[in-house]
Amino acid sequence: MNSNKKVACPLDCYDACQGENNDGIIKGSNEDITNKKLCVNFASLLKEDNLKSAKYKNEDISLEKALDILEEKLKSTEAEKSIYYNGSGNLGLMQSAPKNFFTQYGSALTKGSLCDGGGGAGIEASRGAVINPSIDKLLDADVIIVWGRNFSVTSSHLYNQVKDKTFITIDPITTPIAKKSELHMKVNPKTDYELALFLTRLAFMNRAEDEEFLEEYTEGSDWFFDIAKNRPLVSYEATTGVSLDEAYKLFDMVEGKSVAIMLGLGVQKYLEGSQITRCIDGFAAYMGYHNPNTAGGLWYLSDSGYGYDKQFAIKGKNKKIAVPEVDFGNYELSFIQGANPVVSAPNTQTVIDGLKKSFVVFFGTTYNDTCEYADLIIPSCSFLSKKDVRLSYGNRHKSLSYIQKDKKEGTISEYELASYLIEKFDYQALCSEDEAFEYYKDKEVEYPTLEIFEFIEDIEVEPLYKDKTEDNFYLITAKSKSSLNSQFKVDNNVYLHESTGYSNGDIVKISSKYGEAQFTVSLSNDIKESCAFFFAGNKNTNYLTPNKEDEDSNSAMFQEVLINIELS
Ligand SMILES: Nc1nc2c(c(=O)[nH]1)N[C@H]1C(S)=C(S)[C@@H](COP(=O)(O)OP(=O)(O)OC[C@H]3O[C@@H](n4cnc5c(=O)[nH]c(N)nc54)[C@H](O)[C@@H]3O)O[C@H]1N2
Numbered sequence: 001m002n003s004n005k006k007v008a009c010p011l012d013c014y015d016a017c018q019g020e021n022n023d024g025i026i027k028g029s030n031e032d033i034t035n036k037k038l039c040v041n042f043a044s045l046l047k048e049d050n051l052k053s054a055k056y057k058n059e060d061i062s063l064e065k066a067l068d069i070l071e072e073k074l075k076s077t078e079a080e081k082s083i084y085y086n087g088s089g090n091l092g093l094m095q096s097a098p099k100n101f102f103t104q105y106g107s108a109l110t111k112g113s114l115c116d117g118g119g120g121a122g123i124e125a126s127r128g129a130v131i132n133p134s135i136d137k138l139l140d141a142d143v144i145i146v147w148g149r150n151f152s153v154t155s156s157h158l159y160n161q162v163k164d165k166t167f168i169t170i171d172p173i174t175t176p177i178a179k180k181s182e183l184h185m186k187v188n189p190k191t192d193y194e195l196a197l198f199l200t201r202l203a204f205m206n207r208a209e210d211e212e213f214l215e216e217y218t219e220g221s222d223w224f225f226d227i228a229k230n231r232p233l234v235s236y237e238a239t240t241g242v243s244l245d246e247a248y249k250l251f252d253m254v255e256g257k258s259v260a261i262m263l264g265l266g267v268q269k270y271l272e273g274s275q276i277t278r279c280i281d282g283f284a285a286y287m288g289y290h291n292p293n294t295a296g297g298l299w300y301l302s303d304s305g306y307g308y309d310k311q312f313a314i315k316g317k318n319k320k321i322a323v324p325e326v327d328f329g330n331y332e333l334s335f336i337q338g339a340n341p342v343v344s345a346p347n348t349q350t351v352i353d354g355l356k357k358s359f360v361v362f363f364g365t366t367y368n369d370t371c372e373y374a375d376l377i378i379p380s381c382s383f384l385s386k387k388d389v390r391l392s393y394g395n396r397h398k399s400l401s402y403i404q405k406d407k408k409e410g411t412i413s414e415y416e417l418a419s420y421l422i423e424k425f426d427y428q429a430l431c432s433e434d435e436a437f438e439y440y441k442d443k444e445v446e447y448p449t450l451e452i453f454e455f456i457e458d459i460e461v462e463p464l465y466k467d468k469t470e471d472n473f474y475l476i477t478a479k480s481k482s483s484l485n486s487q488f489k490v491d492n493n494v495y496l497h498e499s500t501g502y503s504n505g506d507i508v509k510i511s512s513k514y515g516e517a518q519f520t521v522s523l524s525n526d527i528k529e530s531c532a533f534f535f536a537g538n539k540n541t542n543y544l545t546p547n548k549e550d551e552d553s554n555s556a557m558f559q560e561v562l563i564n565i566e567l568s
Pocket residue numbers: 012013014041115116147148149150151153154155170171172173175187188189190191192263264265266267476477478479480481482483484485536559
């Protein structure tokens with residue numbers, strides 16, 4: 001075992017905290033943003049009841065036996081009739097080792113994401129890469145616009161560093177950060193591109209645009225402005241649900257100030273998530289917020305691996321399936337690692353029906369909902385027994401994890417499993433674990449500054465409000481403080497405004513054109529009247545969501561749906 005006491009939090013979260021093991025007690029390190037604190041989800045992770053034994057058809061078996069069964073199954077299956085599906089249960093860079101084996105073997109792989117794909121595609125289209133500005137530019141900003149992001153909950157450490165600044169929130173839900181904001185625009189869902197155009201139009205009227213920046217760093221701003229001015233202000237007010245007074249207040253607050261926009265997943269969980277995000281990024285450019293020489297900028301989920309060479313990547317001709325559209329029923333063998341598609345992937349019924357038709361191998365740390373449908377379960381060892389590196393997608397921070405505990409008997413790491421299979425199949429070996437670790441640890445990335453920003457030229461978004469009636473609702477999901485996606489403490493409630501007429505504890509049947517499920521009502525006037533709200537990780541929400549890809553990035557679009565509610 002190594003004497004180094006550093007442990008990185010492996011959870012899928014913007015902050016990528018650095019912990020330190022002090023005689024068995026792990027505390028937040030005092031370096032950088034972690035600031036001595038780890039969160040409630042990290043505490044839950046330490047208390048997790050991890051898998052203690054491999055299982056075949058629900059019977060405990062030894063790890064050796066499980067690996068034999070896996071090898072035999074792989075050898076008797078045609079490679080193209082198998083799929084490798086990897087989730088984000090652990091974001092350490094070493095997690096990608098098994099993908100190397102399955103690429104060499106010839107499995108189908110996935111493309112796109114269940115998470116940030118649409119927004120990323122929009123930012124990339126204008127700026128070439130999805131990279132966040134340096135953290136100093138956030139720390140030096142005067143005003144922070146939190147746009148479709150549950151900022152204080154989903155990146156609590158980043159928030160903590162800027163909590164005394166002036167906030168504006170744009171979100172249909174009165175989130176904790178909305179409560180702390182001087183201005184909260186309760187925008188109608190899927191109208192953020194219209195709001196961005198509305199604000200762009202007002203910026204021009206107020207002469208608030210940054211002419212020098214537009215001249216030097218951008219292409220197509222006249223065109224973008226032309227699109228924005230095509231519509232009367234009253235029409236924008238009607239569709240976005242944001243009043244002219246509120247919009248003017250925003251301009252009062254940002255005038256002469258450096259502004260940071262913290263953009264989140266909420267704006268892009270739709271078919272045209274990429275275009276919507278690009279319009280918001282366009283508004284930011286119009287105002288000059290992307291200027292590399294001044295404070296402020298726009299922060300999204302950045303490509304944390306930017307500038308690193310993936311140490312386990314290998315080229316292959318594998319078929320790639322858009323991750324929200326994966327139908328496990330099309331494969332004789334499904335290998336699922338670090339994921340819980342039964343809860344987290346769209347359209348739960350299709351996921352379950354598919355899993356029942358496939359030989360499912362689950363490789364993870366805990367017995368989750370997907371394990372109910374697994375034929376073979378292989379326990380992955382705890383993050384405390386794996387050497388790894390974590391890169392943050394919120395800032396440019398890197399955390400390190402050294403082995404703190406011997407791994408439990410009967411468990412295996414991702415690197416070990418991949419190496420074992422590669423050897424059995426006589427494939428090209430991985431580089432050593434230490435080599436990969438040292439590379440990631442020592443690599444220092446030079447981030448480029450903005451050279452040119454290209455505005456969007458055509459906007460074609462089909463609004464959801466066209467089909468919105470008195471009787472149906474927008475489906476909204478956001479992360480919860482006490483859970484990490486489907487891990488830890490989740491509730492299965494639907495949160496509704498009291499004007500809906502339902503009572504606390506009512507059992508309701510909710511349906512969409514994709515499916516239906518039952519929920520318990522919990523009333524909260526933080527929820528916009530037209531919305532039904534669910535925490536991510538709710539076991540029933542994804543019965544209602546479409547298992548289709550968005551238009552640009554092969555990614556999920558969980559909120560591209562309207563739902564009906566009735567007492568059951
Ligand atoms: N505690 C905790 N932290 C987490 C996670 C967790 O599960 N728990 N998960 C991690 C992961 S995987 C990710 S990807 C990040 C995501 O973190 P965020 O980017 O904060 O994403 P969400 O929590 O989905 O929050 C999206 C916000 O958008 C709002 N919203 C929904 N629809 C719209 C819309 O149409 N327009 C606008 N303007 N707003 C809208 C929602 O009300 C919500 O407040 O968080 C990470 N951090």
